[in-house]
Amino acid sequence: MLRRQGPLAIATVLLLFIILHLGFPPDAHAPRTTGTTMLGGIAFLLMTSSVILSTRLEIFEDLFGGLDRMYQVHRVAGTFAAIFALVHLFGVPKELPVGVDPVANTLVPSVPLGILGLILLVVGLFIALNRKIRYSRWRPTHKVMALVYVLIIGHFMTAPGIFFERFSASGVLLILAAIIGVVCLVYSIFGMNRRTAVRFTVEAVNALERATEVVLKPVADMIDFKPGQFAFVEVQGKGWSEPHPFTISSAPGEDRLRFTMKVLGDWTRKVREELQPGRDVMVRGPYGRFDAAKTTGKKQIWLAGGIGLTPFASKLRAMQPGDDRQIHLVYAAREKQDAIFLDELKARAAELGNITLIPLFSEEGNFARTDKMRENLPDPLDTYEYFMCGPKPMIEGLMKGLKEEGVSRKNIHTEAFALR
Numbered sequence: 001m002l003r004r005q006g007p008l009a010i011a012t013v014l015l016l017f018i019i020l021h022l023g024f025p026p027d028a029h030a031p032r033t034t035g036t037t038m039l040g041g042i043a044f045l046l047m048t049s050s051v052i053l054s055t056r057l058e059i060f061e062d063l064f065g066g067l068d069r070m071y072q073v074h075r076v077a078g079t080f081a082a083i084f085a086l087v088h089l090f091g092v093p094k095e096l097p098v099g100v101d102p103v104a105n106t107l108v109p110s111v112p113l114g115i116l117g118l119i120l121l122v123v124g125l126f127i128a129l130n131r132k133i134r135y136s137r138w139r140p141t142h143k144v145m146a147l148v149y150v151l152i153i154g155h156f157m158t159a160p161g162i163f164f165e166r167f168s169a170s171g172v173l174l175i176l177a178a179i180i181g182v183v184c185l186v187y188s189i190f191g192m193n194r195r196t197a198v199r200f201t202v203e204a205v206n207a208l209e210r211a212t213e214v215v216l217k218p219v220a221d222m223i224d225f226k227p228g229q230f231a232f233v234e235v236q237g238k239g240w241s242e243p244h245p246f247t248i249s250s251a252p253g254e255d256r257l258r259f260t261m262k263v264l265g266d267w268t269r270k271v272r273e274e275l276q277p278g279r280d281v282m283v284r285g286p287y288g289r290f291d292a293a294k295t296t297g298k299k300q301i302w303l304a305g306g307i308g309l310t311p312f313a314s315k316l317r318a319m320q321p322g323d324d325r326q327i328h329l330v331y332a333a334r335e336k337q338d339a340i341f342l343d344e345l346k347a348r349a350a351e352l353g354n355i356t357l358i359p360l361f362s363e364e365g366n367f368a369r370t371d372k373m374r375e376n377l378p379d380p381l382d383t384y385e386y387f388m389c390g391p392k393p394m395i396e397g398l399m400k401g402l403k404e405e406g407v408s409r410k411n412i413h414t415e416a417f418a419l420r
């Protein structure tokens, strides 16, 4: 779940900027200039937030509720930055503020830098939001955003009306943000934002009905993780391209690391068809905050849709007898054959005693909906705490249904299998 602290911190900085900008505007500014430069400043601060989030620092995972949430905020901040920047461009008065020398103004590159930065920002955003563009193609293009950031700094640092003649209070805040942003950018560009890679070798590649289980043996150290966390998996060797995020489906304490991968595109198909035991794999992580053990709710619903079972598989494999939570695992799949690890889940449920398994197969008319849950659960729906992982439409439908049933948003935790 997205935690409030992170977005609140961003909102506070924006508010401070607005107060400083409106409270202490340069004397010569017309109200329209004050308003439009404020929008430009907000756009820049949102871009800076995006840049800071791309550092993947653990502290931000705590503030935002995990890396997947950080990337969601990163995307939203980038989108609003482009909108505010566009309004700034079209709204800013074309005549210079009083006191700015027109000759000096032609010698500085503020306008071309701003326009170029904005064009690249809008194109980059269009590519980022277009799901049809494959991740591997999109990834290199996204690096252009670093250049956009530098261009925008160049734009406002060389705007004579604001910085060379009158340092405004809000301008100083922007300069401070630019310094922090550039440090974060350098940190991310040189890969310092990636957690140390731990080397493994592939021990087995098990073809399940609709997924592939990859079993990794540590070369030296095992990574330390909590059930429900994910890691970036990077197969070594030509043709394996970029790292991919997967939830760790084994339990902490096992001597092997297991990932269960649904065949979705080129990379996951290659894993199923070509990955062989003995190949080196680098794993970076763990990331994520999808932790059902941390909450106080004793009556929990774990809702898994298809491959969304993986975080719960890890939790179940890690659970010890005597756990005082009453857990209903609602496992939704298209048909029985699709339900990976079903027999293991049944065995675990029988062994642990506090787990009730509720399989729902849509082929049999049992969909993951609140009416089906009401039929299968002993207590009213608003008495449980929810942990959900599955396809976006399923999660969105359930969120709506649970809201109608009076379930508080703070009792619903979701994991998004998407970073982009």
Ligand SMILES: Cc1cc2nc3c(=O)[nH]c(=O)nc-3n(C[C@H](O)[C@H](O)[C@H](O)COP(=O)(O)OP(=O)(O)OC[C@H]3O[C@@H](n4cnc5c(N)ncnc54)[C@H](O)[C@@H]3O)c2cc1C
Pocket: 068, 131, 134, 135, 136, 230, 242, 243, 244, 245, 246, 247, 248, 260, 261, 262, 263, 264, 265, 266, 267, 268, 269, 288, 307, 310, 311, 416, 417, 418, 419, 420
């Ligand atoms: C936090 C998290 C946990 C996940 N856990 C699992 C899991 O346990 N099991 C499972 O089967 N899948 C999981 N996924 C999804 C998995 O990462 C993608 O299905 C996989 O990367 C698809 O790669 P592809 O090239 O085969 O497919 P494509 O068709 O190229 O990609 C499908 C989608 O996956 C995303 N994606 C692709 N490549 C990457 C990448 N390198 N980095 C980030 N996102 C990418 C893109 O949004 C894309 O739209 C998880 C994703 C996230 C973000």
